[in-house]
Amino acid sequence: MNEPELRALIEDVRTGALPRRSFIQQMVGLGLTAPMASMMLMHAGVANAQPSPAYKPTKRGGGGPLKVLFWQGATLLQPHFANGTKDQEGSRIFYEPLAVWDNDGNLVPILAADIPSVQNGGVLEGGKVVRWRLKKGVTWHDGKPFTADDVVFTWEYARDPATAAVTIAVYKDITVSKVDDYTVLVSFKQATPFWATAFVAAEGMIIPKHLFGPYSGGKSRDAPTNLKPVGTGPYTFVDFKPGDIVSGAINKNYHMPNRPYFDTIEMKGGGDATSAARAVLQTGEYDYAWNLQVEDEVLKRMEAGGKGKAHIVPGGDIEFIQLNITDPWNEVEGERAHVKSKHFAFSDIKVREAMALLCDKKSMQEFIYGRTGFATANFMNNPPRFKSPNTKWEFNVDKANAILDAAGWKKGADGIREKGGKKMKFVYQTSINGTRQKEQAIVKQAAQKAGIDLELKSVTASVFFSSDVANPDTYGKFWCDMQMYTTTMTAPDAERFMDQYISAEASQKANKWAGRNICRYVNPEYDKLALSAKSELDPVKRAATYIKMNDMVVNEFIVIPLISRPRVRGGNLKLVTTLSGWDLDFSALQNWYREGGVA
Amino acid sequence: MGHYLLRRLAIAVPSLLGISVVLFTVLALAPGDPFSEMALNPNIPPEVQANLRLKFGLDDPIWQRYFRWLLAMFHGDWGFSFISRVDVDTLILQRVPVTLAVIGASQVVALLIALPVGIYSAARPYSWFDRIASTLAFVGFSLPTFFTGLLLILLFSIKLDWLPFVFRSDIAATGWQWWWEHLKQAIMPVMVLGLFQGASWTRYVRSAVLDVVRLDYVTTARSKGLRERAVIMKHVVRNALIPVVTLVALTMPQVFGGAIVTEQIFRVPGIGSLLIDAILRNDTPVVMAVTFVFSCLVILFNLIADLLYGWLDPRISYR
Numbered sequence: 001m002n003e004p005e006l007r008a009l010i011e012d013v014r015t016g017a018l019p020r021r022s023f024i025q026q027m028v029g030l031g032l033t034a035p036m037a038s039m040m041l042m043h044a045g046v047a048n049a050q051p052s053p054a055y056k057p058t059k060r061g062g063g064g065p066l067k068v069l070f071w072q073g074a075t076l077l078q079p080h081f082a083n084g085t086k087d088q089e090g091s092r093i094f095y096e097p098l099a100v101w102d103n104d105g106n107l108v109p110i111l112a113a114d115i116p117s118v119q120n121g122g123v124l125e126g127g128k129v130v131r132w133r134l135k136k137g138v139t140w141h142d143g144k145p146f147t148a149d150d151v152v153f154t155w156e157y158a159r160d161p162a163t164a165a166v167t168i169a170v171y172k173d174i175t176v177s178k179v180d181d182y183t184v185l186v187s188f189k190q191a192t193p194f195w196a197t198a199f200v201a202a203e204g205m206i207i208p209k210h211l212f213g214p215y216s217g218g219k220s221r222d223a224p225t226n227l228k229p230v231g232t233g234p235y236t237f238v239d240f241k242p243g244d245i246v247s248g249a250i251n252k253n254y255h256m257p258n259r260p261y262f263d264t265i266e267m268k269g270g271g272d273a274t275s276a277a278r279a280v281l282q283t284g285e286y287d288y289a290w291n292l293q294v295e296d297e298v299l300k301r302m303e304a305g306g307k308g309k310a311h312i313v314p315g316g317d318i319e320f321i322q323l324n325i326t327d328p329w330n331e332v333e334g335e336r337a338h339v340k341s342k343h344f345a346f347s348d349i350k351v352r353e354a355m356a357l358l359c360d361k362k363s364m365q366e367f368i369y370g371r372t373g374f375a376t377a378n379f380m381n382n383p384p385r386f387k388s389p390n391t392k393w394e395f396n397v398d399k400a401n402a403i404l405d406a407a408g409w410k411k412g413a414d415g416i417r418e419k420g421g422k423k424m425k426f427v428y429q430t431s432i433n434g435t436r437q438k439e440q441a442i443v444k445q446a447a448q449k450a451g452i453d454l455e456l457k458s459v460t461a462s463v464f465f466s467s468d469v470a471n472p473d474t475y476g477k478f479w480c481d482m483q484m485y486t487t488t489m490t491a492p493d494a495e496r497f498m499d500q501y502i503s504a505e506a507s508q509k510a511n512k513w514a515g516r517n518i519c520r521y522v523n524p525e526y527d528k529l530a531l532s533a534k535s536e537l538d539p540v541k542r543a544a545t546y547i548k549m550n551d552m553v554v555n556e557f558i559v560i561p562l563i564s565r566p567r568v569r570g571g572n573l574k575l576v577t578t579l580s581g582w583d584l585d586f587s588a589l590q591n592w593y594r595e596g597g598v599a
Numbered sequence: 600m601g602h603y604l605l606r607r608l609a610i611a612v613p614s615l616l617g618i619s620v621v622l623f624t625v626l627a628l629a630p631g632d633p634f635s636e637m638a639l640n641p642n643i644p645p646e647v648q649a650n651l652r653l654k655f656g657l658d659d660p661i662w663q664r665y666f667r668w669l670l671a672m673f674h675g676d677w678g679f680s681f682i683s684r685v686d687v688d689t690l691i692l693q694r695v696p697v698t699l700a701v702i703g704a705s706q707v708v709a710l711l712i713a714l715p716v717g718i719y720s721a722a723r724p725y726s727w728f729d730r731i732a733s734t735l736a737f738v739g740f741s742l743p744t745f746f747t748g749l750l751l752i753l754l755f756s757i758k759l760d761w762l763p764f765v766f767r768s769d770i771a772a773t774g775w776q777w778w779w780e781h782l783k784q785a786i787m788p789v790m791v792l793g794l795f796q797g798a799s800w801t802r803y804v805r806s807a808v809l810d811v812v813r814l815d816y817v818t819t820a821r822s823k824g825l826r827e828r829a830v831i832m833k834h835v836v837r838n839a840l841i842p843v844v845t846l847v848a849l850t851m852p853q854v855f856g857g858a859i860v861t862e863q864i865f866r867v868p869g870i871g872s873l874l875i876d877a878i879l880r881n882d883t884p885v886v887m888a889v890t891f892v893f894s895c896l897v898i899l900f901n902l903i904a905d906l907l908y909g910w911l912d913p914r915i916s917y918r
Contacts, residue, residue: 069765075683075880083634083682164650166643221684239769241693242683243876244868247769268765270866270876275752275764283756285763462879466632467648473630514645 003544010044010540020046024105030378030547033316034105035492035582039194040539042117043127056576057261057593061250066262066575066592069276069286073243073269078226079205080158080165085584086269088202089290090246092586093265094141094231097204098132098151099196101492101582103313107196108588111135111146111206111232111255113182126191126537132199134182138255140208141236148178151199153209153216162217167203174198193539194493201492201583206232234260234590244269254590261593274298280570281308287594288577289570290585295435296370299568306573312371313567315581316497319373319439319486321359321560322519323352328479335509336479339520344422346481350407352557355482357400358446359560361393368438373563378550393561400450409451417451426481429457429473431464436484439562454482469512476513478520486565492582494546495534501553502530521558607905611898618894619887623668626883627661633681633881655681668887678884682877687888690873694857697768698869701788702854708793709800710847717804721812721839722831732801739798748791748864755787762787766867788865792858796850804843811839841911848904852896856889 009026012018020041027037057063074090075083082088098112107115113133116122122131138146155176158165165171175187176198186198198204211230215223229237232255235248246267250260268286273293280289281299284307292299292310299310323346324337332338345351361375377393409417409424417424428443430436437458444454457480459473464485472479487500499505503522507515529549536542553559569585571577574595578588633655634648652658656667671678677687716736720729756764763784770780811817812835820830857871866872870889877885909915 065771076685078684081684161646161650164647164654166647168647169644221679226684241768241868242680242685242690243873244693245767245769264771266767266769268767268866270868270872271765271863275864275866278757279765283760283764285756285765462881463630466630466881467634468630468632471630511645514648 003541006040006540006544010040010046013041014044014046021104027543028314030550032543032546033492033494033582034103035101035107035196036105036194036494036539036543036546038105038107039196040543042123043193043539045118055258055591055593056595057258060252060254060258060260061263063261063263063594065264065266066288067286068265068267069271069279069289070267070269071271071273071276071289071291074240074246074267075242076226077229077237077240077246078207078223079202080154080163080167080207081220081226082166082202085202086290088205089584089586090240090267091205091229091231092202092233092584093235093246093248093267093589094229094233094237095205095207096232097201097206098134098199099204100201100584100587101580102578102588103580103582105492105582107200109135111138123195127193127195128188128191130186130188130195131179132184132186134184135255136182138232139253140210140232141230141251142208142211143253144208144210146206146208146232147181148184149181150206150209151184152176152178153213154206155198157207157212157216157220160217163220165220170197170203190535191537193537193542194495197493201587235262235265238264256590259590265589277302277310277570280572281305281310284308284572287572287575292568292570293435294568295368296372299372299570300370308570308572308575310371311567311569311571311577311579313569313579313581315565315567317486317488317565317567318376318561319484319563319565321355321443321482321484321562322478323355323558323560324478324481324483324519325352325558326520328481337477337508337520339503339506339508339522343481345409345419345424345426348407349556350403351409354400354403354407354450355447355452356557356560357394357396357403358443358450358452359393359562360395360442360446361562362395363442364439364563367442368435369563369565372568373565376561376564378554378561378564395446397446397449404450411451415451416453423453424451425453425455427455427457428482428484429459429464429480430484431461431475432458433461439484467512467514474513476507476515476518478507478518484562498530498533498546498549501549501558502527519558521553523552523556526552604902604906607902611902614898615891615895619669619672619891620665622887622890622894623665624661626886627664629881633657633883651681655679668884672891677888680877680882680885682880682882682885687884690885691870691888691892694868694870694873695855697766697867698857698871699854701766701785701867701869702792702857704785705789705792705796705858706847706850706854708789709796712793712797713800713804717801718808718831718836718839720801721805721808722827722835724809729805733805736798736801739794740802742795744791744795744858744861745864747795748787748861751787751791752864764865766865768868784865788858788861788867791861791864800843800846803846804839807842808835808839811835837911841908844907844911845904848900848907849897851900852893855896856893 009023013020013023024034024037028034070086072086074087076087077091079088079091079095096110099107099109099115102108109115113135116130116132134148140146155171157163158167159171173189177185179185208230211225212223227240234251234254236251238247238249240246248265250263276289277292277294277299279285281302282305303309325343325346326337327341327343328337332341365373365375404417409419412418428440430440440456444456447454463471463473464475466474467476468474475483475485500516501521505515505517506520507513507518526549529545533542533545567581576593576595578591580587634651656664680687680690716732720732723729752764755762766784770777772780817834820834857869859871859875862869862871874889
């Protein structure tokens with residue numbers, strides 16, 4: 001799909017010929033995120049849909065306790081220090097951003113009075129300046145009013161390198177200024193088509209100036225409020241034990257009517273995913289469980305208990321194989337897998353294509369993932385309803401054999417192909433995880449039929465995913481022929497995600513293997529596209545470029561996307577949640593309630 | 600006695616130093632990085648990680664980090680958790696009450712089983728009671744706790760739906776209700792640990808009593824016409840229990856150390872689960888503090904066991 005076609009589709013949505021929802025689904029099929037598609041529509045002047053979730057309770061409170069199980073407990077409750085999602089979720093109970101993403105990619109206002117748009121004068125100078133109007137009458141849990149000063153302070157706090165905030169990337173290149181007590185201006189260095197990053201979703205939680213003010217910069221770790229959050233959220237802080245429990249009580253002054261429904265909230269950590277699933281689906285001891293990485297078979301058996309069901313929410317996680325195009329076994333200029341070196345087999349696109357043909361994604365989906373994974377051809381995410389016309393995949397051993405024969409790789413006496421004295425023996429590594437070892441076995445089996453010998457290697461997750469410079473087995477070094485893991489598209493915008501293949505990001509000694517281009521893919525054309533997308537003001541052109549970049553990586557078989565992994569959550573049958581694949585689980589916590597009164 | 604105590608304490612100091620050096624180097628050499636979770640997130644620029652490493656002094660040479668840690672420890676500063684950004688002592692103190700209650704109760708249960716069963720079995724060796732008790736004891740300590748734990752969960756939580764299997768430290772109830780809830784959730788972990796420990800202690804008690812019961816002075820006591828009960832309780836048990844007391848004293852540090860596996864199964868927020876989480880996340884200050892306190896307790900209880908020995912058996916003297 002190219003730029004004119006995209007424009008035609010957007011025009012269809014504007015005239016009402018194409019429902020907004022199907023447009024977004026098509027874009028998602030092409031590998032864009034729902035928020036990106038939504039931003040394109042907003043830019044074209046199609047108003048954000050204002051979804052009204054069916055919220056039935058007619059009064060605040062009275063819902064009893066809400067018990068939530070996270071098998072990785074929150075370790076800290078300061079959103080700008082979050083080590084991972086679990087910490088952001090824990091913080092989100094108490095803190096709120098200006099707006100959140102719903103499952104269809106709509107921006108939903110939380111602390112904002114409305115969503116900025118070109119029509120309401122909120123998006124100025126083509127997205128260079130964004131004016132946010134804040135909701136009036138919102139108070140912090142300690143009774144102080146929430147104003148523009150808090151928003152400006154959050155920006156100052158997070159952008160200061162001495163604070164060591166993990167959200168610094170969002171805030172360091174923007175300027176935020178106060179217009180009046182309830183209006184702020186966010187100015188970007190240049191027109192930014194995807195402007196909904198600062199103060200939005202997981203990285204946008206606003207912190208109170210009156211409590212964090214004295215603890216900005218180098219003193220940030222001494223703030224007592226780091227451990228006792230005071231926010232604007234639906235629940236007020238009661239207790240926190242790192243790694244174990246976060247508890248909260250109803251915020252009687254919450255700024256949305258009749259919300260929240262529950263009187264208390266408890267977020268319990270620890271244990272493992274299987275027993276968390278059991279506590280929600282089978283015994284009903286808990287109401288909700290996060291991230292159930294459990295085989296579908298097991299989930300189904302537990303659901304038969306009749307207490308809860310699994311919620312499957314499409315998101316941007318992708319399990320994929322990377323092929324090493326550099327030589328990981330010999331040193332060039334004193335460095336293994338040097339960017340300039342060539343892999344004896346994978347530097348040939350034909351071999352890479354054959355390898356892709358040997359990945360039986362369908363079996364992986366059917367026998368390993370079930371409902372919890374979909375075979376995919378795209379690197380950017382892709383739910384099963386739509387297939388991108390530009391990329392496709394198949395599993396075909398005969399074809400792979402034919403391609404390898406044609407490329408000059410002949411089978412030797414032991415059945416293993418060789419060319420120029422080099423045997424087709426590859427080391428295929430991944431982290432230790434039951435599911436991954438099964439996937440490895442599926443690929444190995446097919447490869448054997450094509451005369452390729454795969455040596456399977458599995459590395460403890462804490463080593464594999466570490467950035468330890470001294471360790472040869474990290475995924476960042478990628479000192480073997482193939483590797484597999486899941487990459488997470490954490491931001492709704494694809495820019496950072498697609499940076500993974502620009503040559504400047506190549507993971508090598510010079511950057512202590514912290515570069516994000518782990519395949520060490522070097523293609524000037526890709527670099528050029530990435531650069532042009534960065535400064536592209538027109539969101540449609542930009543989207544078309546990203547689709548092209550996705551196609552490039554996939555069709556050159558630098559990576560083999562395997563399975564798109566939706567989020568799997570467990571919920572009580574009576575619990576009504578509002579989940580979004582583009583934001584935190586708790587992004588709409590205020591709307592959660594239980595049907596049929598207290599359980 | 601006083602000299603002995605002083606000498607032992609003096610020996611303890613270099614051994615603790617040695618232990619801390621070994622712990623620290625092993626942890627420093629172990630692969631992994633406390634901020635690896637961030638490395639996986641493309642939205643966090645690598646500079647943030649580098650900045651944090653600098654802030655926590657992770658890039659300094661090992662010996663510098665060790666001496667900094669040692670110096671802070673002398674000042675009573677246990678360190679600062681990389682992951683939770685909280686002082687380590689706060690983290691540990693939060694976990695102590697639950698650990699003491701659950702593991703302590705399980706040790707009491709173990710003693711309550713081991714003493715009567717062990718003594719009775721030894722008093723009537725190879726009787727039916729002894730055979731059944733021995734069989735059960737073997738079964739008890741051959742089954743690992745993760746297995747019995749899951750078995751109990753399947754039976755009492757899933758089939759019968761009597762007991763909860765998620766342990767909650769914050770129970771929003773008062774008075775009897777609070778005690779009742781705590782009792783209900785503690786039964787399974789306490790039983791799993793107690794029965795496991797009790798099974799092996801039963802064997803120790805039995806063999807210790809058997810050793811004594813054959814001695815001449817016991818025959819003398821019996822031939823004086825004392826009642827069997829008096830012979831066993833007054834003459835046999837007191838002597839037989841000396842090795843058992845040592846054994847119990849030596850397992851006491853575990854009450855602090857927690858039970859890693861069982862805590863994980865029942866989600867008991869004890870020291871064990873704190874330790875394993877800290878190890879998995881490479882949170883060195885927490886691992887260091889927990890293991891160091893643990894080694895201090897091992898040394899301390901070794902000393903206590905030696906002192907108890909002398910008190911129980913006057914033939915042993917300290918020089």
